Amino acid sequence: MYGVPLYWLVSTSFCSNAGCLPAHLDRQPAARWRQLVPDRSGTTALPLALSVPAAHGLARLRGSIVSINLGLVIVLQMMPQTSTVIPLYQVLGSWNILGSIPGVVLADAALLLPFCIHILRPFFLAIPIEIEEAATVDGASAWRILFRIALPPAFNGTVTAGIIIFLIAWGEFLYATSFLVDPQQDPLSVLIAAQIGQYGNNWPALMSIAVATGLPILVIFLVSYRRLREGLALGSIR
Amino acid sequence: MPIAFEASVQHGNGVWRGMGLFLVPAGIYLAAMTFFPMFHLVRMSFSRVTPEVLYKAWPFAGLDEFQTAINLPVQPGAVEHADLRRGRGGGRPRRRFDRSPDLVAEHAAGERHLRRRHFVWAMPPLVNASVWRFLLDQRGLVDSIPAVFHIPPVLWLADGRLPLVAVALVNAWAVVVLGVVTTFYAFRSFDFIFIMTSGGPSTVSTTLP
Numbered sequence: 478m479y480g481v482p483l484y485w486l487v488s489t490s491f492c493s494n495a496g497c498l499p500a501h502l503d504r505q506p507a508a509r510w511r512q513l514v515p516d517r518s519g520t521t522a523l524p525l526a527l528s529v530p531a532a533h534g535l536a537r538l539r540g541s542i543v544s545i546n547l548g549l550v551i552v553l554q555m556m557p558q559t560s561t562v563i564p565l566y567q568v569l570g571s572w573n574i575l576g577s578i579p580g581v582v583l584a585d586a587a588l589l590l591p592f593c594i595h596i597l598r599p600f601f602l603a604i605p606i607e608i609e610e611a612a613t614v615d616g617a618s619a620w621r622i623l624f625r626i627a628l629p630p631a632f633n634g635t636v637t638a639g640i641i642i643f644l645i646a647w648g649e650f651l652y653a654t655s656f657l658v659d660p661q662q663d664p665l666s667v668l669i670a671a672q673i674g675q676y677g678n679n680w681p682a683l684m685s686i687a688v689a690t691g692l693p694i695l696v697i698f699l700v701s702y703r704r705l706r707e708g709l710a711l712g713s714i715r
Numbered sequence: 716m717p718i719a720f721e722a723s724v725q726h727g728n729g730v731w732r733g734m735g736l737f738l739v740p741a742g743i744y745l746a747a748m749t750f751f752p753m754f755h756l757v758r759m760s761f762s763r764v765t766p767e768v769l770y771k772a773w774p775f776a777g778l779d780e781f782q783t784a785i786n787l788p789v790q791p792g793a794v795e796h797a798d799l800r801r802g803r804g805g806g807r808p809r810r811r812f813d814r815s816p817d818l819v820a821e822h823a824a825g826e827r828h829l830r831r832r833h834f835v836w837a838m839p840p841l842v843n844a845s846v847w848r849f850l851l852d853q854r855g856l857v858d859s860i861p862a863v864f865h866i867p868p869v870l871w872l873a874d875g876r877l878p879l880v881a882v883a884l885v886n887a888w889a890v891v892v893l894g895v896v897t898t899f900y901a902f903r904s905f906d907f908i909f910i911m912t913s914g915g916p917s918t919v920s921t922t923l924p
Contacts, residue, residue, distance in 0.1 A: 527741040534737030546738060553749060559905055564752035564759065567769055587748030590741060619733035648839020650906050669841045670910060673848075680849055687842040698837050 513647070513664050516578050520646040523586040524593040525639050532597035533623050533631075537609070553591040561588075562655050569656060576658040584652045589642050596641065600634025601627055633704065640701050647694060665690040835889055844910035847885045848872065851911075878912045885911065 535543055535550075565584050566575065574580035604627055612626045628635070650666040657663060663671070665686055672683035698705070760780055762773035835843065850856045851871040858868040871881045886907050 527744055530737035531741035534734045537731065537734050538738075542735065542738075549745075553745065556749075556753075557905070560756065561749070561752055564755040565748075567755055567759075568748075568752045571770060583748060587745065590745060594741065613730045617730070619730045619736065622730065623734075623737065644837045648841060648906075650839070650841055650909075666839055666841045666906075669845055673845075673910065678848075678852075683845055684849070687845050691838055691842055694837050694839070695834070698834055 516582060516664070517643060517646045519579075519582045520585040520589070520649075521639055521643040523582065524590040524642060525635065527586075527590055528593035528597055528638070529628065529635060530623060532594045533601045533627055535594065536598050536601035537606070550591045550594050554595060558588060558651050562651055565652070566655060575656055576662075578657075578662065581652055581656050584656060585646055585649055588649075588652070589645060592645075593638055593642055596638040597631070597634060600631040600638075604630050636701075637704055640697060640705055644694060644697065648690065838889075840889065840906040841910055843889050844885065844907045847881075847888075848911045851881055872912055882908050882911050 535546055565587075569575040569580045569584065572580075574583070609622050609626055612622050617626070648666050649664075650670065653664045654667045654670065657667070668686050669683055669690065672679045672686065758773065761776060761778075763776040763780070764773050768774070851858075853868065853870060853873065857871065862868060870877065872878050889907075
């Protein structure tokens with residue numbers, strides 16, 4: 478069930494409509510990689526930067542503020558992307574960033590931020606509060622406690638969250654296809670969809686772009702699998 | 716209480732209260748990029764918004780747009796389809812994977828299988844959906860095997876309710892990982908329908924999103 482689809486994905490990517498030829502790869506993906514890496518890195522860095530203090534605050538604060546904010550985080554995670562795409566289109570348009578990469582980055586970051594907070598909070602909860610209490614007695618400020626005391630032990634969790642966010646952001650499709658108007662800016666996910674037409678599908682081109690899309694995922698996955706699996710096993714995103 | 720200790724306690728209380736400020740950057744961002752658009756969405760639902768007036772004042776339409784939405788012919792089916800997809804894969808994965816990932820991983824074969832499932836989850840939904848559309852399409856690999864035995868093909872993506880079942884099964888195939896990542900995979904599931912069936916044939920696999 479898992480090997481066969483992956484085999485057909487790779488084998489068909491080396492074919493053309495005229496027949497199977499070795500080393501047939503669409504040239505578009507290479508150019509899109511160069512564009513996608515900074516784009517998706519921004520989409521990863523922005524929610525990560527915002528979620529680290531928020532997750533730490535939600536792990537350490539007590540009372541109704543935590544319940545309300547956690548409830549909001551869960552509700553926002555459950556919001557379907559399709560319900561936000563129309564108002565975001567209007568909002569990004571009114572800010573004159575529709576059709577630009579920063580616009581898509583901002584929209585994607587908003588989509589991923591609640592999820593990122595949800596992943597990171599358990600990592601901060603796992604740090605004994607006594608360490609931070611000792612730092613407060615020594616006169617450390619809240620920001621100093623976050624960056625000098627809490628963040629180093631939660632570094633693994635932060636990296637895990639970053640990897641998961643990057644993996645999701647890499648294949649994001651709906652915002653990219655809705656908010657980018659120049660076909661030259663289309664990410665690989667939109668290129669894949671473009672190969673499916675009303676009068677026929679260009680399977681070899683589609684598969685070659687799909688392989689090109691999957692290759693960075695494979696590399697990141699192989700490099701970070703142990704960390705990713707441990708992060709998932711911690712129950713961080715249950 | 717010694718003065719120094721009292722001061723440190725007061726400082727400590729201030730620090731914990733100061734951590735409330737940690738929520739502010741994320742709160743401002745979500746207010747601008749999520750709650751503000753959602754407010755516009757609600758306003759839009761009570762207005763007659765067309766491309767011509769998108770960036771102008773929207774004429775108030777009351778409940779007219781809700782009435783229009785309720786009267787859409789696809790609506791009852793779409794609700795039913797959304798339930799079907801949740802039940803088959805969009806909502807919860809299989810229980811056995813939910814509670815025993817470590818048991819699966821204890822054996823080398825189980826570990827390899829688990830790694831493949833993780834990888835499938837990590838792949839963009841569009842890639843997974845494309846592969847399965849290729850396999851399930853007419854004259855695809857799945858249909859070519861029964862054809863060898865002269866068994867009539869099953870039109871997975873074109874016949875009756877089968878397209879919806881196929882999309883639900885493929886969605887389940889992608890999310891059966893550890894049972895922990897299903898929640899956020901929900902916001903990727905639109906891509907499966909878009910690529911595999913585009914909501915068709917007709918409105919058979921159309922869901923509310």
